[in-house]
Amino acid sequence: MAELQAFATNLGQFTPAMQIISDPDELRNCTVEGLLPRVTVIPETVEQVGQVVALANQQGLTLLTRGGGSRINLGGIPEQFDILLETTRLIRLLEHEAPDLTCHIEAGLTLAALQAQLATKGQRLALDPPDAQQATLGGIVASNASGPKRLRYGTARDMVIGLHVVQASGDIARSGGRVVKNVAGYDLNKLYIGSLGTLGIIVEANFKLQPLPANEHTLILTFSSAADAMQTVIAILGSLLTPSAIELIDPRAANDMTDFFGLNLPTNGYTLAVNFEGSSTAIDRQIDETRLLARKNSALLSDDLTGKAQDQFWDVAREHTQGSVTCKAVVLVSQIATYLQVIEETCRHYELDSAVVAHAGNGILYIELRPSDATPRLVEAIAELRLHAQGARGSLVVERCPIDLKRRIDVWGEPGADFYLMQRLKQQFDPKGTFVKGRFVGGL
Amino acid sequence: MSIAELPSLPVTAPLFQRISATKKVEVVRELSALLGARYVLHTPYDLMLYEYDASIDRSTPDMVVLPATTEEVAEIVKIAARHNVPVVPRGAGTGLSGGAIPVYGGIVITFARMNRILEVDYDNLRAVVQPGLVNLHLSNALNPQGFYYVPDPSSQRSCTIGGNVGENAGGPHTLIYGVTTNHVLGLEIVTPEGNVVQIGGWTCDTPGYDLTGLLIGSEGTLCIVTKIIVRIVHLSESVKTMVAVFDTMDDASNTVSEIIASGVIPAAIEMMDQMILQAVEADTHAGYPMDAAAVLLMEAEGLQEDVAEQVKKIESICFKHQARAVRIAANETERQLFWAGRKNAFGAVGRISPEFYVQDGVVPRTRLPYVLRRVGEICDSYGLRVGNVFHAGDGNLHPLILFDSQIPGEVERVRKAGHEILVVCAEVGGTITGEHGVGIEKQEEMALIFSDVDLRVMQQVREAWNPHQLFNPGKLFPMPGRCADIKQL
Numbered sequence: 001m002a003e004l005q006a007f008a009t010n011l012g013q014f015t016p017a018m019q020i021i022s023d024p025d026e027l028r029n030c031t032v033e034g035l036l037p038r039v040t041v042i043p044e045t046v047e048q049v050g051q052v053v054a055l056a057n058q059q060g061l062t063l064l065t066r067g068g069g070s071r072i073n074l075g076g077i078p079e080q081f082d083i084l085l086e087t088t089r090l091i092r093l094l095e096h097e098a099p100d101l102t103c104h105i106e107a108g109l110t111l112a113a114l115q116a117q118l119a120t121k122g123q124r125l126a127l128d129p130p131d132a133q134q135a136t137l138g139g140i141v142a143s144n145a146s147g148p149k150r151l152r153y154g155t156a157r158d159m160v161i162g163l164h165v166v167q168a169s170g171d172i173a174r175s176g177g178r179v180v181k182n183v184a185g186y187d188l189n190k191l192y193i194g195s196l197g198t199l200g201i202i203v204e205a206n207f208k209l210q211p212l213p214a215n216e217h218t219l220i221l222t223f224s225s226a227a228d229a230m231q232t233v234i235a236i237l238g239s240l241l242t243p244s245a246i247e248l249i250d251p252r253a254a255n256d257m258t259d260f261f262g263l264n265l266p267t268n269g270y271t272l273a274v275n276f277e278g279s280s281t282a283i284d285r286q287i288d289e290t291r292l293l294a295r296k297n298s299a300l301l302s303d304d305l306t307g308k309a310q311d312q313f314w315d316v317a318r319e320h321t322q323g324s325v326t327c328k329a330v331v332l333v334s335q336i337a338t339y340l341q342v343i344e345e346t347c348r349h350y351e352l353d354s355a356v357v358a359h360a361g362n363g364i365l366y367i368e369l370r371p372s373d374a375t376p377r378l379v380e381a382i383a384e385l386r387l388h389a390q391g392a393r394g395s396l397v398v399e400r401c402p403i404d405l406k407r408r409i410d411v412w413g414e415p416g417a418d419f420y421l422m423q424r425l426k427q428q429f430d431p432k433g434t435f436v437k438g439r440f441v442g443g444l
Numbered sequence: 445m446s447i448a449e450l451p452s453l454p455v456t457a458p459l460f461q462r463i464s465a466t467k468k469v470e471v472v473r474e475l476s477a478l479l480g481a482r483y484v485l486h487t488p489y490d491l492m493l494y495e496y497d498a499s500i501d502r503s504t505p506d507m508v509v510l511p512a513t514t515e516e517v518a519e520i521v522k523i524a525a526r527h528n529v530p531v532v533p534r535g536a537g538t539g540l541s542g543g544a545i546p547v548y549g550g551i552v553i554t555f556a557r558m559n560r561i562l563e564v565d566y567d568n569l570r571a572v573v574q575p576g577l578v579n580l581h582l583s584n585a586l587n588p589q590g591f592y593y594v595p596d597p598s599s600q601r602s603c604t605i606g607g608n609v610g611e612n613a614g615g616p617h618t619l620i621y622g623v624t625t626n627h628v629l630g631l632e633i634v635t636p637e638g639n640v641v642q643i644g645g646w647t648c649d650t651p652g653y654d655l656t657g658l659l660i661g662s663e664g665t666l667c668i669v670t671k672i673i674v675r676i677v678h679l680s681e682s683v684k685t686m687v688a689v690f691d692t693m694d695d696a697s698n699t700v701s702e703i704i705a706s707g708v709i710p711a712a713i714e715m716m717d718q719m720i721l722q723a724v725e726a727d728t729h730a731g732y733p734m735d736a737a738a739v740l741l742m743e744a745e746g747l748q749e750d751v752a753e754q755v756k757k758i759e760s761i762c763f764k765h766q767a768r769a770v771r772i773a774a775n776e777t778e779r780q781l782f783w784a785g786r787k788n789a790f791g792a793v794g795r796i797s798p799e800f801y802v803q804d805g806v807v808p809r810t811r812l813p814y815v816l817r818r819v820g821e822i823c824d825s826y827g828l829r830v831g832n833v834f835h836a837g838d839g840n841l842h843p844l845i846l847f848d849s850q851i852p853g854e855v856e857r858v859r860k861a862g863h864e865i866l867v868v869c870a871e872v873g874g875t876i877t878g879e880h881g882v883g884i885e886k887q888e889e890m891a892l893i894f895s896d897v898d899l900r901v902m903q904q905v906r907e908a909w910n911p912h913q914l915f916n917p918g919k920l921f922p923m924p925g926r927c928a929d930i931k932q933l
Contacts, residue, residue, distance in 0.1 A: 097808060097810070098705065099701055099702075099704065099705035099809070099810045100704070100705075100808045100809050100810050100839075101704060101705075101709075102808070122707060123707075144649070154622075154626065155648075155649075157625075157626075157654060157657055158622060158626055165901075167897075167901060171897045171901075172897070173895075173897050173898045173900075173901040174894065174895070174898050175898065175901075175902075177873070177874070177875045177893060178808065178873050179806040179807065179808060179838075179839055179873070179874050179875050179878070180806075180838055180839065181614060181618070181623065181806050181835070181838040181839070181840050181875075181878040181879060182806060182875040182877070182878060183611065183612045183614075183623075183661050183877050183878065183879055183880070183881055183882075184875050184876050184877050184882060184886070184890060184893060184894070185882065185890060185894060185898075185899070185902045185920065185921075186658060186661070186662055186666075186902045186905050186906075186920075187612065187625065187657055187658060187660065187661050187662075188658070188901065188902060188905070189657075190625070190654045190656075190657025190658050190660075191653055191654065191657070191658045191905075193654060193657070194653070194654060195653055199653075210709075211706075211707030211708075211709070212707075234567050237569060238566060238567070238569075238678060239678065240678060240680070240681045240747060242746065242747065278750060279749060279750055279753050281749040281753075282746075282747045282749040282750045282753075285747065285749060286747070328649075330647045330648060330649050330650075331647060332565075332567075332568045332646060332647060333567065333568050333569075334565075334567040334568050362648060363568075363647055363648070364648070364649065392647075393645060393646040393647055394645075394646075394647040395647065395649070395650060395651055397651055412651045412652075413651060415651075415652065416642070416650075416652070417641055417642065418641050418642065418643050418652070418655060419652070421635070421641065421655060421908075421909060422652055422653050422655070424908040424909060425653060425904075425905065425908050427908070428904040428905070428907055428908040429901075429904055440652075441651050441652040441653075442652075
């Protein structure tokens with residue numbers, strides 16, 4: 001504890017203004033996977049983040065970074081850590097270069113707050129993960145969070161053009177820049193995206209932006225089988241059509257969405273929601289052509305959503321990726337229908353229930369498994385589902401689950417043959433293990 | 445296009461010594477046993493072709509090998525490691541920053557025999573290719589089925605996809621679709637230990653660090669790529685190509701800014717100034733006006749409804765900024781002609797100058813008018829002629845500085861002017877290279893945009909994976925002093 005004392009004293013001297021929480025009662029609100037930090041710090045500036053990390057590094061303390069906390073439980077259980085560092089006071093929009101379609105932000109700004117400001121100039125960041133109100137941009141980038149519209153716009157790796165990252169030494173290093181095209185040096189942006197704070201703390205980011213679309217329209221289609229629905233998806237993807245999102249919702253997920261959110265989705269079949277953005281003439285034509293493709297593949301019903309009903313639908317679909325036990329499986333698009341059968345059979349065998357929402361055009365399935373306390377059966381079912389996903393050239397990550405289950409599984413799955421290359425990076429970037437280990441792939 | 449001199453820099457101990465004649469014999473023997481003698485080049489006559497790329501530096505390798513398989517590449521690397529001989533991968537040698545130049549000699553691996561399309565999966569929109577595949581050959585193979593591969597560097601008729609991965613190559617159509625890194629999902633690589641490792645894969649979001657993203661654009665300094673999994677996309681329904689003619693550069697640049705700011709993102713916006721127009725017109729006869737100050741070549745792509753709307757909007761913005769004329773290609777032949785002018789621009793400049801030097805800065809699009817003026821002033825001050833042909837929509841400048849290395853001191857003035865241009869790019873918040881890479885050419889300029897801390901952090905990656913710089917040594921980062929033996933051949 002002496003190190004921690006020294007840490008707190010030094011920190012108080014350097015930056016008296018910074019909020020430091022060390023009261024045990026208050027710290028109880030700061031647990032991560034049941035672990036209590038010894039101290040929580042909430043810096044006001046990026047320089048203060050640097051000072052905190054430098055001190056932690058000197059004192060041999062470990063540190064975990066938290067943004068809005070919406071994805072704080074992603075990954076394995078961390079080792080015991082000393083300091084919880086919150087980025088939630090770094091909330092400035094430093095620059096919105098609207099004519100350049102770029103912006104520069106501090107990492108603690110929430111996605112919703114950024115979108116509201118960008119919208120005043122008719123622009124947006126084309127990322128739509130769940131929890132926009134709570135999720136910070138730093139957290140979104142560090143956890144590589146995404147949403148249905150990644151089909152058209154991609155993910156953080158397609159939008160981040162620059163980052164400022166506090167290194168384990170406390171130094172602040174820049175990668176990339178503020179222009180949309182840049183190949184100077186290694187593309188470290190890619191390395192930090194999705195690295196879950198294991199290599200550094202993202203404190204500022206530059207993004208490429210998109211103009212807000214003039215119109216938006218969602219077509220809801222229902223099919224009696226997943227195979228028909230996926231045939232339609234493959235036909236759309238191989239056509240001229242340019243949907244922004246294609247979401248596949250299985251009957252049980254549709255049922256959940258109807259029960260809890262008052263959506264009126266048919267619950268006796270597979271729902272396909274296809275979102276289009278752009279000019280109204282182009283949307284109208286695309287909707288017509290999509291209907292035609294769907295009909296060829298035996299679609300039963302179709303419905304249209306616009307305005308508030310459409311927004312609500314997509315909000316609910318996004319939220320459905322966040323249950324009590326949620327697995328994110330990624331497979332080839334052509335394998336989704338087969339994989340849905342595997343999920344059915346596996347769940348039947350282990351007496352579990354499942355509900356699936358999929359970014360069908362990307363091959364990403366969010367599988368909710370129930371009941372969440374059936375730990376031994378869940379362990380086996382997850383192992384089986386993972387094996388099948390890997391067989392379809394993909395992967396399975398348990399994104400959310402109770403801690404009891406987390407203790408019994410590797411949420412990421414066995415690391416691959418490239419893991420030693422990742423270990424060497426971690427060793428170079430954070431030789432003293434200042435950024436707490438245990439959460440990322442292979443315990444990094 | 446080569447500058448025949450190099451500046452004298454302070455000399456420190458080189459990373460590698462040139463290998464001795466006896467050692468070379470031994471390495472050649474081992475390589476020949478592995479590959480067969482005909483796939484190991486080692487005579488001065490055979491090696492000469494491999495001493496340069498499309499940049500300004502040159503250095504001769506000691507050996508050039510042509511492997512046919514990943515396993516052979518891995519064995520070559522192991523032989524090189526055992527003898528401590530550097531290895532430099534080479535695509536088609538079209539690189540503009542010296543990425544494929546073997547600074548310390550050693551082994552150049554060229555991928556001419558690994559040039560196949562291994563697999564195409566139209567349902568999942570993926571293709572798997574070998575690194576030596578020529579960029580355009582992939583799209584040519586996909587076109588009959590209605591698909592193509594997006595990144596289209598101007599050298600796409602000869603450059604390889606392996607080289608594109610090494611440099612994270614761009615091209616005119618990356619404005620809306622992104623560069624190489626946005627279209628590659630997985631790699632097979634050979635590490636400096638000679639391990640064959642699969643990175644990323646067919647599907648997205650592979651758990652772990654995004655090593656694919658990190659390796660793309662690493663300029664051969666971290667690994668050797670032996671297989672590439674790429675995304676393919678459907679050809680657009682409608683493509684409209686238009687040319688807008690302006691009497692001042694400022695009007696043309698302001699048009700670019702306003703198009704981007706208006707929310708229209710065309711597939712491409714290319715700019716050519718008067719000097720380039722005159723060269724191109726003499727060469728290609730594309731119908732560009734020779735007396736105009738600047739021409740914008742723009743392309744809208746997508747559904748015909750969207751394209752029609754975009755074209756209308758672009759047209760009105762052009763006229764708002766005093767465009768003298770806006771011409772839309774009437775048919776595919778005319779469209780190809782417009783593009784031929786642009787894609788052959790570098791070659792066309794060869795008609796009016798014995799040599800030229802291309803820069804590759806990027807600036808925020810709103811700063812284009814200012815930066816273009818500064819480029820003109822800088823070249824004037826050195827008494828050099830400059831032409832601009834570039835990806836205006838991305839703010840990616842390509843000033844072509846004309847020179848003649850026979851004129852004493854001219855090369856040095858070219859280098860200085862190039863450096864000053866990059867200083868201006870850095871000052872306005874831009875970068876020193878948008879798509880050509882750092883290579884040898886811009887090692888020193890890295891310090892214009894990155895601090896010591898930034899550079900140290902980047903070098904941690906090389907330290908982690910290629911600590912002895914067996915792969916492509918002496919590139920990418922500022923050197924304490926360049927080794928003397930480059931160019932002493």
